Amino acid sequence: MAQPVPPVPDLILEPMVRAALTEDLGQYGDVTTRSVIPEGTAYAARLNAREGGVVSGMQVAALAFRLVDPELRIDTRLPDGSPCGPGDTLMEVSGAAASILSAERVALNFAGRLSGVATLTARFVAETRGTAARITCTRKTTPGLRIAEKQAVLHGGGFNHRFSLSDAILIKDNHIAAAGGVRAVLEAAKAHASHMMRVEIEVDRLDQLAQVMEVGGADVVLLDNMDSDTLRRAVQMARGHLVTEASGNMALERIAEVAATGVDYISVGALTHSARTLDLGLDF
Known part of the structure; x- marks a missing residue:
């Protein structure tokens, strides 16, 4: 329980x-x-x-x-x-x-x-036993049922991600493209974010992660659609600097392998959109 x-x-x-x-x-x-x-x-x-x-x-x-x-x-x-x-x-x-x-x-x-x-x-959650990784949900919830579905994730031993767009700054690939790149989007976030607001940014390559760490301003990095070897290298790069979250088609059969990379969080849309x-x- x-x-x-x-x-x-x-x-x-x-x-x-x-x-x-x-x-x-x-x-x-x-x-x-x-x-x-x-x-x-x-x-x-x-x-x-x-x-x-x-x-x-x-x-x-x-x-x-x-x-x-x-x-x-x-x-x-x-x-x-x-x-x-x-x-x-x-x-x-x-x-x-x-x-x-x-x-x-x-x-x-x-x-x-x-x-x-x-x-x-x-x-x-059972697939992460023996690691420090936490399973977390996403905003891929049934319209109108988000609060109840996110509560159900907690009942299953998982953790909650954002409840809404107003909870935290989460910079995705489309934000980066529209804002003009990693540096531009992080500098804009640093200029406008409240001191109470955490900033997360999505990357899908190690060179992007290196740039995020160089620019600064992020608290969490979303490691999207990386294979396990790349995930492990990304976690090593970010350790001590950024909280790490793995995402992208996280099938149940792969979770133990992903958790073993040392990532802090694994976000799984399927918890709510495919249960x-x-x-x-x-x-x-």
Whole structure:
């Protein structure tokens, strides 16, 4: 199990969950449930895992149930960040059957998606054992779900990169081209950046890295699409001067080799853009 992760305040998550419920309930609400479930019917349901993985999204699922009906009783059996196996009960929900049914799909969509992200992250993290490398996510997230997906990365034992364009200065190849080169872009960043703002710059060649170190002004270097031998040389060049981050099509099968180069961080877009939804179900 990953280190405990403080929950995001419900106030921040609520607009995301409310939008999903509004989308699902449509203009008239759950017409099926209103038609076939007698008013006052009470029931209990269990949110169960159909396969093993790492749990995430319990906070979001509980919020979905509570927004539909604050009177529902929710008992989270396996909190976010916990390992789960097939058949494990993650949450019990009891109260008005109509309310549970109306929130079911949204709760499951969030829980399955986020548990999938946490599970994939845990697989990547496992490949770095014995090294100091940290697995980190990117901004390649589902629009509108970034805060929850980045929280799921933490639940899987990973780390978060920028949450938005306003968090830090990250100079990519297109910035370098548009600004007129490495020297020009770094000098501009040094002139305009707040003393509280870290600067990262992307390079894909060792001569670019040498120029970055000569000009100065960067805190982190993004070593993009380098083979492992070049990565190792880049890490040696930057050691003691810059934090190093490897990126670019980081497949699971390659992570152990990349981590062994001594790089500080490995950023993996796949954690959020390619995670498979974990198979969960709500059983009455």
